[in-house]
Amino acid sequence: xxxxxxxxxxxxxxxxxxxxxxxxxxxxxxxxxxxxxxxxxxxxxxxxxxxxxxxxxxxxxxxxxxxxxxxxxxxxxxxxxxxxxxxxxxxxxxxxxxxxxxxxxxxxxxxxxxxxxxxxxxxxxxxxxxxxxxxxxxxxxxxxxxxxxxxxxxxxxxxxxxxxxxxxxxxxxxxxxxxxxxxxxxxxxxxxxxxxxxxxxxxxxxxxxxxxxxxxxxxxxxxxxxxxxxxxxxxxxxxxxxxxxxxxxxxxxxxxxxxxxxxxxxxxxxxxxxxxxxxxxxxxxxxxxxxxxxxxxxxxxxxxxxxxxxxxxxxxxxxxxxxxxxxxxxxxxxxxxxxxxxxxxxxxxxxxxxxxxx
Amino acid sequence: xxxxxxxxxxxxxxxxxxxxxxxxxxxxxxxxxxxxxxxxxxxxxxxxxxxxxxxxxxxxxxxxxxxxxxxxxxxxxxxxxxxxxxxxxxxxxxxxxxxxxxxxxxxxxxxxxxxxxxxxxxxxxxxxxxxxxxxxxxxxxxxxxxxxxxxxxxxxxx
Amino acid sequence: xxxxxxxxxxxxxxxxxxxxxxxxxxxxxxxxxxxxxxxxxxxxxxxxxxxxxxxxxxxxxxxxxxxxxxxxxxxxxxxxxxxxxxxxxxxxxxxxxxxxxxxxxxxxxxxxxxxxxxxxxxxxxxxxxxxxxxxxxxxxxxxxxxxxxxxxxxxxxxxxxxxxxxxxxxxxxxxxxxxxxxxxxxxxxxxxxxxxxxxxxxxxxxxxxxxxxxxxxxxxxxxxxxxxxxxxxxxxxxxxxxxxxxxxxxxxxxxxxxxxxxxxxxxxxxxxxxxxxxxxxxxxxxxxxxxxxxxxxxxxxxxxxxxxxxxxxxxxxxxxxxxxxxxxxxxxxxxxxxxxxxxxxxxxxxxxxxxxxxxxxxxxxxxxxxx
Numbered sequence: 001x002x003x004x005x006x007x008x009x010x011x012x013x014x015x016x017x018x019x020x021x022x023x024x025x026x027x028x029x030x031x032x033x034x035x036x037x038x039x040x041x042x043x044x045x046x047x048x049x050x051x052x053x054x055x056x057x058x059x060x061x062x063x064x065x066x067x068x069x070x071x072x073x074x075x076x077x078x079x080x081x082x083x084x085x086x087x088x089x090x091x092x093x094x095x096x097x098x099x100x101x102x103x104x105x106x107x108x109x110x111x112x113x114x115x116x117x118x119x120x121x122x123x124x125x126x127x128x129x130x131x132x133x134x135x136x137x138x139x140x141x142x143x144x145x146x147x148x149x150x151x152x153x154x155x156x157x158x159x160x161x162x163x164x165x166x167x168x169x170x171x172x173x174x175x176x177x178x179x180x181x182x183x184x185x186x187x188x189x190x191x192x193x194x195x196x197x198x199x200x201x202x203x204x205x206x207x208x209x210x211x212x213x214x215x216x217x218x219x220x221x222x223x224x225x226x227x228x229x230x231x232x233x234x235x236x237x238x239x240x241x242x243x244x245x246x247x248x249x250x251x252x253x254x255x256x257x258x259x260x261x262x263x264x265x266x267x268x269x270x271x272x273x274x275x276x277x278x279x280x281x282x283x284x285x286x287x288x289x290x291x292x293x294x295x296x297x298x299x300x301x302x303x304x305x306x307x308x309x310x311x312x313x314x315x316x317x318x319x320x321x322x323x324x325x326x327x328x329x330x331x332x333x334x335x336x337x338x339x340x341x342x343x344x345x346x347x348x349x350x351x352x353x354x355x356x357x358x
Numbered sequence: 359x360x361x362x363x364x365x366x367x368x369x370x371x372x373x374x375x376x377x378x379x380x381x382x383x384x385x386x387x388x389x390x391x392x393x394x395x396x397x398x399x400x401x402x403x404x405x406x407x408x409x410x411x412x413x414x415x416x417x418x419x420x421x422x423x424x425x426x427x428x429x430x431x432x433x434x435x436x437x438x439x440x441x442x443x444x445x446x447x448x449x450x451x452x453x454x455x456x457x458x459x460x461x462x463x464x465x466x467x468x469x470x471x472x473x474x475x476x477x478x479x480x481x482x483x484x485x486x487x488x489x490x491x492x493x494x495x496x497x498x499x500x501x502x503x504x505x506x507x508x509x510x511x512x513x514x515x516x
Numbered sequence: 517x518x519x520x521x522x523x524x525x526x527x528x529x530x531x532x533x534x535x536x537x538x539x540x541x542x543x544x545x546x547x548x549x550x551x552x553x554x555x556x557x558x559x560x561x562x563x564x565x566x567x568x569x570x571x572x573x574x575x576x577x578x579x580x581x582x583x584x585x586x587x588x589x590x591x592x593x594x595x596x597x598x599x600x601x602x603x604x605x606x607x608x609x610x611x612x613x614x615x616x617x618x619x620x621x622x623x624x625x626x627x628x629x630x631x632x633x634x635x636x637x638x639x640x641x642x643x644x645x646x647x648x649x650x651x652x653x654x655x656x657x658x659x660x661x662x663x664x665x666x667x668x669x670x671x672x673x674x675x676x677x678x679x680x681x682x683x684x685x686x687x688x689x690x691x692x693x694x695x696x697x698x699x700x701x702x703x704x705x706x707x708x709x710x711x712x713x714x715x716x717x718x719x720x721x722x723x724x725x726x727x728x729x730x731x732x733x734x735x736x737x738x739x740x741x742x743x744x745x746x747x748x749x750x751x752x753x754x755x756x757x758x759x760x761x762x763x764x765x766x767x768x769x770x771x772x773x774x775x776x777x778x779x780x781x782x783x784x785x786x787x788x789x790x791x792x793x794x795x796x797x798x799x800x801x802x803x804x805x806x807x808x809x810x811x812x813x814x815x816x817x818x819x820x821x822x823x824x825x826x827x828x829x830x831x832x833x834x835x836x837x838x839x840x841x842x843x844x845x846x847x848x849x850x851x852x853x854x855x856x857x858x859x860x861x862x863x864x865x866x867x868x869x870x871x872x873x874x875x876x877x878x879x880x881x882x883x884x885x886x887x
Contacts, residue, residue: 325720
């Protein structure tokens with residue numbers, strides 16, 4: 001059967017037959033790198049277009065419809081424009097940090113691609129601490145924002161960076177706790193284990209109340225972590241013009257922009273993996289015929305479908321809600337989300353021990 | 359009691375957010391509500407309001423005659439000095455000299471479309487046109503002469 | 517609580533908001549002293565869009581100067597023109613025909629709704645919600661279309677002339693206004709769903725930017741900014757002009773004095789404007805739309821003052837005449853200037869994000885403040 005894992009295995013066997021194991025590994029790593037970068041660019045273009053379309057339809061507009069058929073090439077044209085634009089470095093900026101910051105944002109986003117299972121048995125690196133790795137690496141993101149804000153020598157940037165620091169550090173907690181809910185239920189940090197534990201039903205159905213609460217907290221927390229409205233205080237444009245990337249232009253700005261969208265994709269992919277079963281098809285109990293039909297849909301379509309559903313949720317939030325104030329943002333985390341997710345974790349633990357889940 | 363209040367607060371907040379999301383989902387799925395007009399594409403069907411004040415024009419009839427007597431009322435009424443009337447002397451069939459307009463110069467770049475000249479005109483010689491695509495590459499193109507070359511005043515207009 | 521506030525100490529940040537800034541809706545320049553996120557002082561700097569409109573008006577005749585005033589508060593240009601026309605009529609002792617009076621009031625109220633619609637969208641955008649902006653423009657567009665049909669322009673109409681209005685109503689006017697009223701009634705609940713009821717929005721607005729009634733009076737606030745503090749100052753009620761004393765409508769008052777009160781005032785004012793339009797739309801009297809006036813207007817020697825209620829508050833027009841064809845001196849009392857002056861007072865001690873919300877609720881139109 002045609003599948004990603006099949007192609008990957010064929011490729012691996014073919015390479016092994018030509019080269020010795022070391023070279024095979026090297027070539028495979030290079031190929032994986034190229035694939036990740038390609039996926040990056042492709043996802044960036046698709047997500048930007050998707051965001052603009054969602055925004056337009058919600059705002060009773062048409063959205064981009066001039067470049068290419070139905071405006072599909074719009075984001076490509078935008079990229080071209082950004083590439084040829086001059087990347088300014090302001091006077092008095094810390095040149096090294098200023099220029100490094102967007103690349104750190106990109107590298108972090110790239111690293112996060114490693115443990116994600118895109119399809120059945122198709123994963124760059126199925127490490128045994130997959131979930132922990134994701135939540136650990138994603139917090140490096142804040143460093144690039146702080147770096148960009150501080151080195152720009154601009155007060156708006158600095159304030160944006162400081163807001164973002166407070167915000168990301170706080171929301172890591174409830175994101176981590178809601179991830180822990182699933183880890184408690186599954187008993188493993190490995191992404192593949194978590195997906196296989198959902199073969200009989202996704203956690204959002206099996207885990208009922210605690211998982212629902214965890215799902216809501218997770219969505220709120222990751223929206224905040226990726227600096228998206230209503231939590232886009234780091235770049236609150238009506239207050240701070242553009243926040244931490246005020247001084248960035250051209251491709252360096254595009255990298256931040258891309259990193260934001262890739263981060264959205266990654267957190268949504270993690271959410272889809274944890275709560276919606278990753279590439280697991282939708283199965284209902286003993287309806288074998290129905291389940292078999294579902295199995296015919298390729299696993300990668302399941303994965304991307306769920307991920308894009310989550311992305312749509314986050315975009316939907318963005319175009320509906322007003323922005324929070326910085327103290328309300330922290331209040332929401334420390335007074336509401338954190339206590340709720342702590343109690344919820346206890347509930348989930350009790351449920352896991354007593355076996356109340358389906 | 360505190361717990362109940364807390365839960366109520368959370369419930370009320372979440373509910374208000376869901377109401378807003380329901381509204382935006384409605385618009386996301388109902389594309390017939392879209393009000394965008396695709397302007398350069400709909401040029402053929404675009405109808406401007408009949409009173410739309412786009413620029414001042416001087417209508418001529420088929421014999422290339424206009425109604426302007428050159429009374430300068432529009433020039434006086436204009437707040438910006440947009441209109442200048444330039445005269446020439448014409449010979450009437452009886453051989454008498456008669457003052458007539460040579461050029462009615464209209465500076466579109468100065469005009470604010472306030473309609474005061476049209477109101478002031480005693481012989482309805484000028485009116486507002488519904489054009490609005492006024493951008494040009496050279497500023498001098500905006501200085502227009504409203505009467506056609508070789509045009510005369512209509513008979514019976516004093 | 518604010519003893520130390522106002523002096524710059526080490527560690528304070530001074531940032532320039534504007535003249536080019538997304539939230540100032542124009543070229544307002546605010547110098548803000550910040551301690552972390554907390555505002556210590558706000559200093560508005562004006563002059564970036566000063567076009568000396570008063571001086572321009574003094575060099576134009578009484579018919580000509582009215583069009584310039586559309587460019588002051590461009591969102592309520594009808595009402596500005598109305599004020600000038602009323603003031604000139606006061607000097608000329610001209611009786612305006614009843615039809616013209618009704619048309620003027622109808623246009624004023626439509627303008628008020630259009631202005632508040634734009635304010636509502638821009639206000640939500642200041643708080644980070646983009647969608648309401650476009651939804652507000654849907655309703656505003658239909659008002660603009662009505663204006664375009666009757667007055668020939670969408671924003672700066674120059675429709676009011678001394679003695680009445682420039683042209684008669686378009687034959688479709690009544691039909692179009694009724695269509696607008698239907699559209700508005702069908703969509704108005706969405707405003708509450710999208711913004712007013714939203715928990716984030718309410719938390720951003722309630723208890724922020726408190727303006728006491730005493731301060732509102734002493735700073736000379738007018739319009740929704742003062743009525744939000746419970747100060748009754750609607751010129752349409754207090755010093756009625758045209759036919760406002762014969763109409764049934766309520767002066768909208770809130771007592772909380774915070775940003776949310778000022779927000780609610782405008783939403784409720786739109787309802788009152790709708791009420792006025794509904795009373796008038798089927799009762800437009802026949803007759804002239806313009807009184808007979810001389811071709812060249814000369815005001816008698818003296819001083820004339822007329823105030824009207826614009827969408828932002830009290831607009832006063834003060835004309836000094838020496839008996840000539842042009843005014844000797846014109847002074848406009850613009851609502852925005854006084855409303856801006858309270859910004860420092862209400863913003864001290866709140867967060868930077870709230871400053872934007874407060875500026876939104878004061879509904880500043882910069883060309884109005886800085887003529």
